[in-house]
Structures are given as C-alpha cells and as structure tokens.
Amino acid sequence: MKKLAGKVAVITGGSQGIGRSVALKMAQEGAHVCVLARNLDPLAQVIQEIEVLGGKATAYAVDLQAHQELENVFQQIAQQFGQVDIFAHFVGGFKKFIPLEEITQTEWNEVLQLNLTTAFFATQKIVPMMNNQGRIVYMGSIAGLGPNPNAKSYLPYGVAKAGMITMVKYLAKEYGAQGITVNCVSPGTTATPRVIAIRGEQGIQDLANSNPLQHVLQPEDSAAAVMFLVSPEAAGITGINMNVNAGSVMN
C-alpha cells in the first residue's frame, strides 16, 4: 500500500531543486501532486516525469510573490480538489550575495517576501482546505540558525529563514487542535542548480569537506526528511525544525 494513496499534495516550487525531488517522491507514494512554479517548461518536465512513473500531477504556473496570483491559484485548487491533505512550500532562496552597505529596501523586501511572506499567505489559503487534518512542511535553512561558521552567509535570507523557523511554532500551536501538523526542514548547502550557480561546484565541495559527515548534500537528503514529516509515522511531531546539514551546525 502506498503511504500517500488518495492524498492531495500542494507543492510550491516543485519544478526544480528540493521541491522537484519531493514532488516526484510524493507522486510515487500515490499522492495527486499539484506543482506550483512560475516557468512553464520545468513545470511541464516534472509533470511528464511523474506521469512516466505512473503518478498523477497538475501544473500551475504562478508567481506567488504577486498576491492576486497567489489568491487566484489557491481558489482554483480549492475548486478542483476541495480538500488538500499536504502542503509543502519550497519557494525561497536568494540570487546573490550583496554587501550589507549596498542592500536596498527593494532587495530586503524581495528576499523577505520570497522566503517568508509567500509562506504565510499561502498557508492562510490552504488551511481552510484541510478540513481538520493535514500536514504542512516549510523549508527553513541552516542560515536561519545564524551565520554559517564555514561559509559566506546572507543576512536578509538568514533573517527570513529565522522567521520561518519561529512561524512554524506559532502555526503548530494555532492549528494543532485541527489535526494539522506544521514543521520545518532546514537544509545546509545543497547541490541544486540555483545554489551551484551561486557557490560553484568547487565551493559546494569545499563546504562539504568542512562538515562532519564530509557529505555533499543532495536534494534527496532534504526530500527524505519532508517525506518522513508527512508520513503516518510522524503523526505526533509538530512545531519542530529538522536540520539536514551534514552536521555543519548542531542545535
């Protein structure tokens, strides 16, 4: 019996990187996966991969930073599916390191909006679709625990992810009585195309050499943690941050 048979899972940022890995795994476990992202080509590609594996998926091309688009897409999902069982939010990240004295208000707002604001307002729309049961998982980051001791870190991103780790606790308390668990997975530097573009292959290898496991983190490492948190075995876990960072930071 597949663990997520009959479930509907909404995965934002599911066309690439860690979110893509989770979309494939959830579909393989029997969930109907709704994949949200902006660009059509990667979306179409992941849907095709899921269908080749025998899974079910629907693509939604949406910019979650545009609030009206966010409202419209969740209304559409509500009309199509009625109930949603799993919400996994992967939209986030940053494009480049900017020296602190050069960070503009636009850049500051952009990073917080991409990483934190989208998560809050998407959750506000999803919870009423959960009908007194459900699993919510967000992506925090090693950066949300403080500056990485072994690598260059980006303050606005770290602040947004610290906010995410705290938001999880508030939401877990608020929605616990509705049978909804709310948790967070915090990856260390992971070899996704976006992060390879920022740090380079060698930069990622150098970072891995400085972590206790000397392991180059892959999207599947964090995907495995997400899969556990949405599984029946994790029914008693809520309000936590699960680090997947090869031991780079332990707390």
Ligand SMILES: NC(=O)c1ccc[n+]([C@@H]2O[C@H](COP(=O)([O-])OP(=O)(O)OC[C@H]3O[C@@H](n4cnc5c(N)ncnc54)[C@H](OP(=O)(O)O)[C@@H]3O)[C@@H](O)[C@H]2O)c1
């Ligand atoms: N990779 C790491 O080292 C690492 C470490 C710690 C935490 N994390 C966190 O893990 C999450 C995933 O990271 P990743 O490296 O896997 O990211 P990624 O490869 O850049 O993937 C991001 C996904 O989000 C979508 N997306 C981006 N902006 C969007 C928007 N405004 N509206 C809708 N969709 C949007 C992207 O598709 P489109 O571009 O087509 O929209 C893509 O599907 C992020 O929250 C990141 O902060 C990653």
